[in-house]
Amino acid sequence: MDKTLLTTLTVNGKTVTRRIPARQHLSDFLRDELGLTGAHTGCEHGVCGACTVRVDGMTVRGCLMLAVQANGRKVDTIEGLSDSGEIADLQGAFHRHNALQCGFCTPGMLMSAQELLSSRPDATRDEIRAHMAGNYCRCTGYHAIVDALEEVLASRRGGPK
Amino acid sequence: MKAPEFSYVKPGSLGEVFDLLDRHGDRARVLAGGQSLLASLNLRLSEPELLVDITGVPGLSGIAVSGQTVRIGALTTHRQIETSAQIARHLPLLAQAVRNVAHAAIRNVGTFGGSIALADPAAEYPACAVALDATFVLAGRAGERRVKAREFFRGLYETALNPGELVTAGEFPLAGAGYQSVFLELARRHGDYAIVGLAAHALVAGGRISDARLAFLGAGSTPVLAVRAAAAIEGRQPDAQAIAAAQATLAEELEMLADLYSSRATKLHLARVLLGRALGALAA
Ligand SMILES: Cc1cc2nc3c(=O)[nH]c(=O)nc-3n(C[C@H](O)[C@H](O)[C@H](O)COP(=O)(O)OP(=O)(O)OC[C@H]3O[C@@H](n4cnc5c(N)ncnc54)[C@H](O)[C@@H]3O)c2cc1C
Ligand code: FES
Ligand code: FES
Numbered sequence: 001m002d003k004t005l006l007t008t009l010t011v012n013g014k015t016v017t018r019r020i021p022a023r024q025h026l027s028d029f030l031r032d033e034l035g036l037t038g039a040h041t042g043c044e045h046g047v048c049g050a051c052t053v054r055v056d057g058m059t060v061r062g063c064l065m066l067a068v069q070a071n072g073r074k075v076d077t078i079e080g081l082s083d084s085g086e087i088a089d090l091q092g093a094f095h096r097h098n099a100l101q102c103g104f105c106t107p108g109m110l111m112s113a114q115e116l117l118s119s120r121p122d123a124t125r126d127e128i129r130a131h132m133a134g135n136y137c138r139c140t141g142y143h144a145i146v147d148a149l150e151e152v153l154a155s156r157r158g159g160p161k
Numbered sequence: 162m163k164a165p166e167f168s169y170v171k172p173g174s175l176g177e178v179f180d181l182l183d184r185h186g187d188r189a190r191v192l193a194g195g196q197s198l199l200a201s202l203n204l205r206l207s208e209p210e211l212l213v214d215i216t217g218v219p220g221l222s223g224i225a226v227s228g229q230t231v232r233i234g235a236l237t238t239h240r241q242i243e244t245s246a247q248i249a250r251h252l253p254l255l256a257q258a259v260r261n262v263a264h265a266a267i268r269n270v271g272t273f274g275g276s277i278a279l280a281d282p283a284a285e286y287p288a289c290a291v292a293l294d295a296t297f298v299l300a301g302r303a304g305e306r307r308v309k310a311r312e313f314f315r316g317l318y319e320t321a322l323n324p325g326e327l328v329t330a331g332e333f334p335l336a337g338a339g340y341q342s343v344f345l346e347l348a349r350r351h352g353d354y355a356i357v358g359l360a361a362h363a364l365v366a367g368g369r370i371s372d373a374r375l376a377f378l379g380a381g382s383t384p385v386l387a388v389r390a391a392a393a394i395e396g397r398q399p400d401a402q403a404i405a406a407a408q409a410t411l412a413e414e415l416e417m418l419a420d421l422y423s424s425r426a427t428k429l430h431l432a433r434v435l436l437g438r439a440l441g442a443l444a445a
Binding site for chain 1: 163165166168192195203212214216240260267269
């Protein structure tokens with residue numbers, strides 16, 4: 001049986017077709033085939049969250065999904081969210097709160113954060129922490145990240161708290 | 162690390178899945194959500210030649226209530242369980258437990274059946290299934306059979322599944338009137354596998370606990386039903402004395418393997434703490 005497969009994905013709105021090895025995970029496909037290096041690979045076994053991207057509107061671990069599993073599906077990366085302006089307010093809040101230092105975790109953090117912000121506008125600080133628990137940051141100590149999310153939640157609900 | 166080379170197929174029916182598993186034997190592995198399998202391939206813990214992606218098989222996903230049973234299809238994701246009004250209403254134990262299963266992005270993809278088939282001793286669903294006396298539906302070339310959760314988990318990552326067989330669903334009896342559920346676990350980080358956890362389900366009337374099913378996770382090579390602890394609390398209010406009596410049974414009942422971070426003594430202590438909290442919460 002073939003170890004490579006013809007695979008078609010829509011990445012940030014653009015449809016791409018490639019023949020790729022079955023074993024290639026989505027993060028490597030995005031990084032190596034498409035040059036989209038925003039999704040980082042940290043641990044490659046699901047623990048750190050640096051590789052988080054969106055498939056059909058839901059966050060997934062790019063290192064725990066084969067690119068061939070995403071065949072026919074819609075993939076959004078940090079590059080897409082950034083260019084479309086979807087998370088401009090969130091990015092601004094990360095800057096203001098110093099919610100990033102080296103930036104390695106940041107694309108994954110933003111993807112996870114946007115999922116929470118868009119699905120649970122009333123999330124409490126505890127719920128923010130629970131949702132973001134799957135993303136490691138080795139620099140910030142997390143509080144600034146949670147602060148940034150709280151601010152964006154409040155402003156998206158309309159005005160400061 | 163990167164996974165070793167393998168081939169990949171996504172059949173569209175159970176028949177095709179069984180054919181492929183027949184033909185390739187133990188060189189093939191079933192792929193559902195991949196949230197455990199792909200992690201272990203990336204770590205090169207196993208090197209299958211073929212992954213058989215079962216997510217294209219129709220009819221294996223979804224939650225349905227009929228009569229006295231909630232049926233959860235094997236391909237139902239953790240996210241679907243977490244957000245299901247039917248699970249919240251009829252299986253509050255599972256609704257509480259699922260919040261502890263991995264992290265949001267993993268819950269979006271990982272499946273019920275994958276978790277059952279994997280049988281990690283620290284996983285939440287197996288302990289809930291044992292506490293609630295669920296039944297698993299298994300299917301293979303020879304047809305369908307049903308195995309009680311209490312007989313399904315045989316040893317460390319060992320189940321009653323035969324080669325070539327799939328888990329297709331879990332069937333849970335609806336929580337009876339007057340029954341309360343409490344799920345508690347301790348983990349190093351929210352969403353990580355539990356150090357120790359407890360799935361507790363019992364009839365509570367007038368503050369007294371009876372028919373308690375206390376299934377521990379992370380406390381042995383399979384979920385462990387603490388029957389002596391249940392006997393110790395039977396018909397009693399969970400006051401300090403009754404709780405201490407139940408806690409005292411655990412040293413003998415739980416095999417309690419040490420893990421990378423916690424000794425046997427630590428884990429036993431944590432199990433006692435969880436039991437105390439759960440009994441209190443059940444009757445609260
Ligand atoms: C960082 C991290 C943390 C996690 N934390 C937890 C946690 O706290 N609790 C928890 O329970 N899980 C946890 N998981 C695992 C996660 O819940 C998985 O989704 C689940 O264990 C397996 O489901 P899956 O669909 O991803 O299965 P897969 O990874 O696709 O498969 C797992 C195994 O089961 C077999 N299999 C899958 N489906 C079937 C089927 N229907 N019939 C027969 N065999 C089948 C596969 O061949 C494979 O051997 C964690 C995973 C990661 C990466
Ligand atoms: S690289 Fe995917 S979770 Fe760490
Ligand atoms: S900013 Fe460096 S890891 Fe988070």
